[in-house]
Amino acid sequence: MTISDNKLATQGRILVADDDLSERDISVDVDDADEMMPSQHSNEWSSFPHPIKHPLRSSFWIVRTLFGIGIIVLLLAIVAAVPILSLLVLGYLLDVEGRVARSGRFRDAFPLLVAAPRIGTIVLGTGLWLLPIFFVSGMASDAAFIDLSGLSASRWEFARVVLSVLIAVHLCLALARGGSLGCFFRPIKNIRWLISELKNRPVKNKTRCPRCGEAQKMENAHCSLCGMDLAALTEEDASKNLSVENSYWQRANRKIGKFLETLQLKYRFLLGIRGLLGALAILLLPTVLFSVAESTKGFPILVTVFGGLCLAIVFLYVPFLQANLAVKNRLGAMFELKLVRKMFLQTPFTFFFALLAVYALALPLYLFTAFALPRDAMWLLTLVFIASIYPARVVTGWAFHRATKKLHQNRKPAWFGWRWLCRVLMFATTVAYTFFFFFARDIGTHGKMVLFEHHAFLGTVLSSIFSLLP
Numbered sequence: 001m002t003i004s005d006n007k008l009a010t011q012g013r014i015l016v017a018d019d020d021l022s023e024r025d026i027s028v029d030v031d032d033a034d035e036m037m038p039s040q041h042s043n044e045w046s047s048f049p050h051p052i053k054h055p056l057r058s059s060f061w062i063v064r065t066l067f068g069i070g071i072i073v074l075l076l077a078i079v080a081a082v083p084i085l086s087l088l089v090l091g092y093l094l095d096v097e098g099r100v101a102r103s104g105r106f107r108d109a110f111p112l113l114v115a116a117p118r119i120g121t122i123v124l125g126t127g128l129w130l131l132p133i134f135f136v137s138g139m140a141s142d143a144a145f146i147d148l149s150g151l152s153a154s155r156w157e158f159a160r161v162v163l164s165v166l167i168a169v170h171l172c173l174a175l176a177r178g179g180s181l182g183c184f185f186r187p188i189k190n191i192r193w194l195i196s197e198l199k200n201r202p203v204k205n206k207t208r209c210p211r212c213g214e215a216q217k218m219e220n221a222h223c224s225l226c227g228m229d230l231a232a233l234t235e236e237d238a239s240k241n242l243s244v245e246n247s248y249w250q251r252a253n254r255k256i257g258k259f260l261e262t263l264q265l266k267y268r269f270l271l272g273i274r275g276l277l278g279a280l281a282i283l284l285l286p287t288v289l290f291s292v293a294e295s296t297k298g299f300p301i302l303v304t305v306f307g308g309l310c311l312a313i314v315f316l317y318v319p320f321l322q323a324n325l326a327v328k329n330r331l332g333a334m335f336e337l338k339l340v341r342k343m344f345l346q347t348p349f350t351f352f353f354a355l356l357a358v359y360a361l362a363l364p365l366y367l368f369t370a371f372a373l374p375r376d377a378m379w380l381l382t383l384v385f386i387a388s389i390y391p392a393r394v395v396t397g398w399a400f401h402r403a404t405k406k407l408h409q410n411r412k413p414a415w416f417g418w419r420w421l422c423r424v425l426m427f428a429t430t431v432a433y434t435f436f437f438f439f440a441r442d443i444g445t446h447g448k449m450v451l452f453e454h455h456a457f458l459g460t461v462l463s464s465i466f467s468l469l470p
Contacts, residue, residue, distance in 0.1 A: 091272030100397030278334030
């Protein structure tokens with residue numbers, strides 16, 4: 001990527017001059033969104049082919065896209081079930097929200113869509129090759145159970161060891177070659193490819209970059225690995241023997257580095273920490289007040305009612321404050337309440353629709369907290385979480401973008417009648433959510449701790465930690 005997202009969050013700015021916000025930085029300029037978004041060049045997801053002119057290509061595109069989205073959701077669900085690592089998932093969802101808020105394009109809601117199909121084929125291919133090992137290991141265990149010192153047990157154990165080594169080598173070569181599905185079923189070609197790469201031999205219908213040695217298509221103008229201009233190469237340059245410095249191991253190291261760079265683990269982890277701290281700073285005190293009452297009598301119930309009223313008010317702003325944090329990538333953006341209020345004046349119905357989506361999709365998650373799943377099956381619960389919260393993040397980012405665009409164009413606020421109607425509807429939504437939210441502690445396996453999980457804003461960070469408690 002040419003521009004990292006952490007730089008992206010601070011480089012693109014809109015300056016809005018008005019009475020209350022004098023040249024306040026609110027978001028990236030929507031007109032420059034294409035330039036500000038990370039340029040992926042060949043790694044960018046291809047556009048949808050014409051369904052009439054290219055029916056097969058369009059069908060393959062749909063299948064591949066749905067497969068990639070499914071892999072993304074599954075991977076996020078697995079990671080979200082792991083304590084601490086769930087911060088990566090929260091950071092990823094905030095990153096998705098920020099991307100959509102900056103560009104307004106729903107296709108930017110899947111930054112890992114390019115890598116997801118390949119990850120899926122790697123998981124599928126690896127799983128298929130592990131099946132023979134599981135079968136032989138089972139036979140070896142049965143033979144050892146019947147007669148530990150017998151000839152049959154020793155033969156099955158020998159077969160298990162040999163098969164494990166061979167399959168391990170084959171899987172390593174398949175992954176080194178790229179991890180496509182075909183690589184898992186052509187072991188001889190994988191060996192020939194490795195020899196060719198180690199010796200930097202010419203590749204059929206391809207040429208090697210003289211700088212890094214990466215095999216390139218003849219029509220490529222630039223090297224896909226180091227970016228060298230290949231159009232100006234002479235035949236003498238292309239035929240030069242590559243030095244040891246351009247070895248396969250260095251190329252593999254650079255490719256792994258580029259792959260890890262596309263994952264942006266550090267950026268998303270830190271963004272998740274900021275999102276967690278910002279949301280907790282706003283939600284913690286009202287939630288503590290809301291969880292005081294043990295019965296419907298006495299002073300504690302008054303404290304709980306007051307805490308519920310505070311939560312209903314806070315719930316009006318938290319989704320959009322987190323979107324502001326996702327765009328700017330700084331903790332202080334979580335407290336720019338005046339900015340969010342001004343944005344609401346531009347698109348009240350859009351904000352109401354986004355708010356309704358957030359809480360309508362978050363509420364069913366508390367029904368699943370009634371089931372105490374084993375720790376190794378927590379990903380089933382987080383799978384429901386990802387499938388519910390992901391669309392809510394995308395819709396919130398889209399609403400934030402629309403409000404940003406209109407505010408940037410200095411449009412007049414919406415008619416006061418529409419504004420007050422949406423205020424009433426939004427407050428009714430948060431009050432209803434808070435009312436149903438109160439009963440989550442009665443059905444949840446974590447008791448009162450369920451009230452602090454706030455899946456819509458904190459992801460599974462706290463719930464994954466609470467699952468470790470006895």
